[in-house]
Amino acid sequence: MSVKPNGLARAAVRFKPASFAGTFVALMMSALIVAACGVLLETSIRASVPAERYANAPVVAAADQSARVVADTVDGPEETAYPLPDTARVDAGLAAKAAAVPGAATAVPDFTFPVRGGGSASGGFTGHGWGSHAFTGTALSEGAAPHQGEVVLGADAARTAKAGVGDTVTLETADGRADFRVAGLAEAGAGDTTGEGAGGGTAWFADAEASVLAGHPGQADAIAVMAKEGADTDALAAAVEKALTGSGALTLTGDDRGEVEDHGLAYAKETLFAVGGSFGGIATLVAVFTAAGTVALSVGQRTREFALLRAVGATPRQIRRAVAAEALLVAPLAGLLGCLPGIGLAHWWFGQMQDRGAVPEAVELHVSGFPLLAAVGVGLLTALGAGWAAGRRPARIKPGQALAEASVERLRPGVVRTVLGLAAVGGGSVLAGVAASAAGSDAANASLGVVMLFMLAVALLGPILARLCAGLFGLLLRGGGASASLAAANSRTNARRLASAITPIVLAMAFASTLVFMHTSESHVASEQLRDGITADHVVTAPAGLPADAADRAARAPGVDAAVSLLDTQVLVPVRGGGETSLQGTATQGVADSGAQLAKVQDLDVREGSLDRVGPGRIAIDRTLATATDVGLGDKLSLYLPDGTKAAPEVVAVYGRGLGLPAVTMDRASLDGHVTSPFADTLLVSGGEAGPLRALGEVTDASGYALAQNVDREFGAWANYMMAAVLGGFAAVAAVNTLVMTVLDRRRELHTLRLVGSTRRQVLRMLGWESLLVSAAGVALGTAIAMITLTPMMRGLTGEFPHVPPLLYAAFAATAGVLGLASVTLPARTALRDRGA
Numbered sequence: 001m002s003v004k005p006n007g008l009a010r011a012a013v014r015f016k017p018a019s020f021a022g023t024f025v026a027l028m029m030s031a032l033i034v035a036a037c038g039v040l041l042e043t044s045i046r047a048s049v050p051a052e053r054y055a056n057a058p059v060v061a062a063a064d065q066s067a068r069v070v071a072d073t074v075d076g077p078e079e080t081a082y083p084l085p086d087t088a089r090v091d092a093g094l095a096a097k098a099a100a101v102p103g104a105a106t107a108v109p110d111f112t113f114p115v116r117g118g119g120s121a122s123g124g125f126t127g128h129g130w131g132s133h134a135f136t137g138t139a140l141s142e143g144a145a146p147h148q149g150e151v152v153l154g155a156d157a158a159r160t161a162k163a164g165v166g167d168t169v170t171l172e173t174a175d176g177r178a179d180f181r182v183a184g185l186a187e188a189g190a191g192d193t194t195g196e197g198a199g200g201g202t203a204w205f206a207d208a209e210a211s212v213l214a215g216h217p218g219q220a221d222a223i224a225v226m227a228k229e230g231a232d233t234d235a236l237a238a239a240v241e242k243a244l245t246g247s248g249a250l251t252l253t254g255d256d257r258g259e260v261e262d263h264g265l266a267y268a269k270e271t272l273f274a275v276g277g278s279f280g281g282i283a284t285l286v287a288v289f290t291a292a293g294t295v296a297l298s299v300g301q302r303t304r305e306f307a308l309l310r311a312v313g314a315t316p317r318q319i320r321r322a323v324a325a326e327a328l329l330v331a332p333l334a335g336l337l338g339c340l341p342g343i344g345l346a347h348w349w350f351g352q353m354q355d356r357g358a359v360p361e362a363v364e365l366h367v368s369g370f371p372l373l374a375a376v377g378v379g380l381l382t383a384l385g386a387g388w389a390a391g392r393r394p395a396r397i398k399p400g401q402a403l404a405e406a407s408v409e410r411l412r413p414g415v416v417r418t419v420l421g422l423a424a425v426g427g428g429s430v431l432a433g434v435a436a437s438a439a440g441s442d443a444a445n446a447s448l449g450v451v452m453l454f455m456l457a458v459a460l461l462g463p464i465l466a467r468l469c470a471g472l473f474g475l476l477l478r479g480g481g482a483s484a485s486l487a488a489a490n491s492r493t494n495a496r497r498l499a500s501a502i503t504p505i506v507l508a509m510a511f512a513s514t515l516v517f518m519h520t521s522e523s524h525v526a527s528e529q530l531r532d533g534i535t536a537d538h539v540v541t542a543p544a545g546l547p548a549d550a551a552d553r554a555a556r557a558p559g560v561d562a563a564v565s566l567l568d569t570q571v572l573v574p575v576r577g578g579g580e581t582s583l584q585g586t587a588t589q590g591v592a593d594s595g596a597q598l599a600k601v602q603d604l605d606v607r608e609g610s611l612d613r614v615g616p617g618r619i620a621i622d623r624t625l626a627t628a629t630d631v632g633l634g635d636k637l638s639l640y641l642p643d644g645t646k647a648a649p650e651v652v653a654v655y656g657r658g659l660g661l662p663a664v665t666m667d668r669a670s671l672d673g674h675v676t677s678p679f680a681d682t683l684l685v686s687g688g689e690a691g692p693l694r695a696l697g698e699v700t701d702a703s704g705y706a707l708a709q710n711v712d713r714e715f716g717a718w719a720n721y722m723m724a725a726v727l728g729g730f731a732a733v734a735a736v737n738t739l740v741m742t743v744l745d746r747r748r749e750l751h752t753l754r755l756v757g758s759t760r761r762q763v764l765r766m767l768g769w770e771s772l773l774v775s776a777a778g779v780a781l782g783t784a785i786a787m788i789t790l791t792p793m794m795r796g797l798t799g800e801f802p803h804v805p806p807l808l809y810a811a812f813a814a815t816a817g818v819l820g821l822a823s824v825t826l827p828a829r830t831a832l833r834d835r836g837a
Helices: 007-015 017-046 094-099 130-136 155-161 207-213 233-243 256-261 264-301 303-311 316-355 369-396 399-407 415-437 440-460 462-493 495-533 550-555 595-601 623-629 691-695 702-712 714-745 747-755 760-797 806-834
Strands: 059-063 066-073 076-083 104-110 112-117 124-129 139-143 150-154 168-173 176-187 202-205 222-227 249-252 538-541 560-577 580-591 606-609 618-622 650-655 664-667 682-687 698-700
Touching: 017 264, 017 316, 017 369, 017 714, 059 094, 059 233, 059 256, 066 580, 076 264, 076 580, 094 104, 094 222, 094 233, 104 124, 104 130, 104 207, 104 233, 112 207, 124 130, 124 207, 130 202, 130 207, 130 222, 150 155, 150 168, 155 176, 155 202, 176 202, 202 207, 222 233, 233 249, 249 256, 256 264, 264 316, 264 369, 264 440, 264 495, 264 714, 303 316, 316 369, 316 714, 415 440, 415 760, 440 462, 440 495, 440 760, 462 495, 462 760, 495 714, 495 760, 495 806, 550 560, 550 682, 550 691, 560 595, 560 623, 595 682, 618 623, 623 650, 691 698, 714 760, 714 806, 747 760, 747 806, 760 806
Parallel strands: 124 202, 150 176, 580 664, 618 650
Antiparallel strands: 059 222, 059 249, 066 076, 104 222, 112 124, 112 168, 139 176, 150 202, 168 176, 538 682, 538 698, 560 580, 560 682, 606 650, 618 664
C-alpha cells in the first residue's frame, strides 16, 4: 500500500489542523525522549578522556582495569567487562623489556600513591617515582634528584611541610612512618598537576623504593614508553605489545591512555549506559506506548468522518491510505521539532551528571545524526502502526454500520484485545510471584517486567477497566447532584474515551511512584540500619586518610573503651540474575582489630556465626548478599579484590545490616597490596571525650556521621528522581494532551447540553466531576501497579515493605487531580465561549 499523501490526507491536515495538534504534540514529546536518551547512549559508547598525565608518552602499557565474565548466550559465549574498584597493576620489571624494543627511547615505571605528612590530621601529598619527570615535564628548581631515603618536594608540599633542601621531613606511607631528607625542590609539570586527589602538593621518591612506599613492591601503575625522534607510534606500540606478550599488560595509545589514569571514565560509561540504554529503553517504550494511544484516539475521534466517506463511496483502501498518509505528513515534522529540545535535555542531563561527579569533566557529549534519525523513525513507525490499527475497523465495515457506530460507542471490546489484555494480567501476576520468591537483582529484574506487563494490560483492557471505575466511582458521585450523576452516566457510556484519558495518568503515577518510592524505601532501611548499627560515641574521619596508629592513639585517650579503624572499599562479587552471572560492586570494610572490638563500636546484627572468626581468608557478609550468591555459613564466596585479584574466602558470619553498613566485612590485612590508599577512612571510638581525638581528624557523633553518609547517596536519589521526572513529566504532558483532545472533540455535545437548558456552570461542574473521576481512577490504578511492583522488589532487596512518605504520595495524587481539572475546564471554557454558550 502506498503512503504517498493523497487528497483526503492533505485536506484533513490543511483544513482541520486542530484535529492533529494532539497527535503532533505526542509524537514531538516521543521524539524528545528518544533523542535525549539516544544521545546519552551514544555518548556512553563513544566516551573517552584525553591523556593528561601520559600526554607525552605515546605508548603506555598497563593492566586491564576490568574484571571480565564470560556467559553462554544463544549467540555463543559473550564477554562482559566490569570496571575494577581500584587500580590493577603490572610488573615494574616490564619497563626494561619495553625500553629494549626498536623505536623506544626509554620506558619508565609509573607509581602514584598517597603520602601523609607526619603528625598532620588532614595534610596529605601525592607521591610519585622521580623517573616520571621524563614524561610529566616536572623539573628541579633547586637541589638534586632523590636517592634512597630522600624526597623531592613540590612548592605546595614544601610550604605545607615548612621544609627546604637539606631538611628532614617525617612522612607516612604504606611502608610506615619514616624520616626523609629533602634532596631538592621541583616545579610540577603538566602531567603532575592533573587529577591529584590529595590536594596538598606532590612528593617524588627514588624509583627504587617507590613501589615499596606505595605498598605494592615490584608493581607499577603503568609503564610509560617514550619514543625516539621520528619513531612511528603504531609501530612502537606493536613492538611493545609483542615484547610484553604473556605478561597480561595491555598496550595503549591515543585516548585509550586516558582511561588508565582516570578510572572515573569506566563508571561514567556505566552510568551513561544505564540512563541512555536501560532507562532509555523503558522511556522509549513508554513514549511509543503513549504516542500510539494518542494517534489511536485521534483516529477514533474521526470515526464519523470516515463513516461519511464510506457512505459516499470511499473504498477501504482509500481510508487506510488516508490514515497512513496523515501520519506521513505529521510524524516527520513532529519528530524533527522534538529532536531539538531532546538535544537540549541531553546536554542539561549530561551537565548535571558532571556537576555531581558521576562523569569526568573531560568527557564530551557526542551528538550525531543516528539517535536523531532513530527518534524521527520511531515516531513515524509509531504513527503508522497506531493509525493502521485504529483505522482497520472503520475502513473495513459496511458504510451503514460505520455510521451507526459513529453515533453510539461499541460496548463490546474486541476479542483479540481482551485475550491479549488478560494474558498480560496473567504474565504480570506470574512475574509478581517470581519477584516475591526471589532476592536481590532477580527480584528487581522480575519487578520491571511486572510494571510493564500491567501497564500493557491497562492499555488493552482500558475500556473494561474504565467502565468498572465509572461504575464504582459513579456510586460515590450519586450524592453530588445532577452534574455528578450526569458525569457518571457519561463516563459509563463513553468508556473508550474515558480509557484514553485514564491511561496516561496511570502511566505517570505508576512509573513516578515506582522510581521515587523505590529510592525512599531503600534510603529508609539504609538510614535505620546505619543509625542502629553505629554504636560508637565518636566517629573520626580525615580527607587524606587517618594515621596508621590512629586507633592506638585513640585507645590511649582517657575514658576510651574501644577504638577500631576501618578502611572502606569495594569488592566485585559474582551474582546470578535473570539466568546470567554478573559482577556486583559491593561495599566492603577492612577491620584492623578483632571482631570482639568491632562489636563494641558497630552492631552488624549478626544472624549466624561470629565476627570473632573474621581474619585471613575468612569474612562476614550481609544476608541479602548471601541469598543473592547462594552461599551460607562455612561456604566459600568467590570474589574479586579491589585490584581485580581473585579470592575465595570462607563465610564465617552472616549479618543483617548490610544495606546501611558495608555488605562485606574482612580483616584489614587481606586488603594490603590490593588498594591504592593504605590509610583508614573511619575511626569508631567508644567512650571518652571528643577533644583528644581532634588531633587525628574531624570528629562527629554517630548521628552526624549517618547524616554525612546519607548525603553521599544523593546522586542515586537525584538519578531516580530525574528519571521519575522525565517519565512522569512525559506521561503528565500526554495526559493533559489527551484530556484536551477529548474535551475539544466534545464541543457538539457541550453545546447540545446548553441548548437543552443546562447552564454554563452546570456543564463545567459536570466536566469537573468527570476530571475528578479520571484522576481518581488513574491514581488508584497507578498506585496499585506501583505497589504490586515495589512490594516484591523491596522484600527481595531490603527484606522490608515499601516505604511511602504520605506527604510525597499526596503531592503526586494532588498533582494528578489538578492537572486533570485544569486540562478539562480550561479548554471547556474556551469551547463554550466560542459560540457564546
